[in-house]
Amino acid sequence: MVYLGLDCASPYLALALYQNGVLARFCEEVGRDHAGRITGALDALFAQAGLTPHDLAGVTVGVGPGSYTGLRVGVAAAKGIAQGLDLPLRGESSLLALAATALGEGRPRGVVALDARRGGVYAGVFRWRPEGITQEGELVKGQRETLQEQGLPYFEGIPPDAAYLAQCAARGANTVTPLYL
């Protein structure tokens, strides 16, 4: 069962293929050019894995929070791919994908934040466990300084881990609701 994960809500275009482990990754900082780059990146990803879209069993997309345009590009592409191949589509928070990059066995808990412009950030506390990453409490909009003083490792501006999203696709479809914060 090969799963695709993608996230376009940050300045990164992040894609990955997963099957009992990471098969291929594509992650580049593209600024606002997700739409122009996405099909080329998908081609590169599948070529790297030696697979075709018909090998897919499911798709997970990061639904934000993040850039409205970026997250819409990601969700629109994911909807097109999933519907085109009649695959289950799942939406997960883009912060979860960031947390997957930041956390691991050696650093199981931390604050993961995303620039919200006008000085603030969107942030959540995440916990890593071998069976998966979960968010503790609510997503908050706050000030960098306050969040950094919580005594937890603080992460911002890191790339999302699309492979973690791909891994989530095994859980099946859910309602994909973009997070416009």
Add this chain to the structure above:
Amino acid sequence: MKETVILGVDTSCDDTGVGVVRGGRVVANVVASQTALHTAYGGVMPEQASREHLSVIDTVLTRALLEADVTLDDVTHVAATYGPGLVGALLVGLTYAKGLAWARGLPFVPVHHLEGHIASALGASALGASALGASSLTENAEPPFLCLIASGGHTSLFDVRAWGDYGELGRSRDDAAGEAFDKAARLLGLGYPGGPALGRLAATGDPDAYPFTLPLRGQKGFDFSFSGLKTAVSVLLQRQPDADKADVAASFEHAIVESLVRTTLRAAAATGYGTLVVAGGVAANLRLRERLQETPLTVRVPPFELATDNGAMIALAAHARLQAGLDEGDLSVDATPYLPLSDASRTRDESARS
């Protein structure tokens, strides 16, 4: 060659449209209109429009496939509007269509929104002929012909020399005709979008009650200008608050229709074309239709559902491009909010050379 089954997607403004064209004929045309969503604001809210497109696009596609009685396995090409339009709105339909084409390994045909309006001629019937059953392929308008596009966002006259080869003869220097209808309707308290309501009210009024000056009289070219008419209505209503609204509507409509028809007739004389295709939402205006029937031109009007924004016209344009042997596009095309139609006229070969 296998019969083509083309999916067409348009999300350029506030309608989510997906259509299916099989062997050159429209077999599905589903449009999810956002009019109700935007009515409260009296205009289109771009961010809301983008969100709405994204939340309905997959169901609109499913409905279109059902209506066409085809499955994705039957689909041979995917087409989508890449401009002009609201960039966020365009991006949703374009990216979705690209994702679908990419996943299925299907050729992708990017279409200029106005080329879609022109290609709605392929689903048109002669004005006056019954809308039902009158659209056999032989009756379709094939270029060369003159095309008047009058919608909420555009008013232009095109010299359609061949599919993919368009020359703009003139365009509105300010408001589009539909926009002028909508603004005048608002001044008359008719709500949004007011074009159809104004048309209905005008039918009960006297078109000669308030003789508005026709815009751009004496011009050599084929441009339009409608913002002055809207201002004239506003001034009139300020000076005579108890003016008969039906008379104002009828007089205003008369001026717009006369301006459109007279300029079009001069363009027909200049190009020598005897066939006119009228597309865009304003093509639904009854007075315009009546007036055009009085002219010596052979006038073709797409049925209303093909005249306003829709996905089927995008699939029709892709069909016409393929028939004309124009290159398919590729998946690298970007949403382009400002896009002259002349840019879409070129084939990929030509643009590569220039």
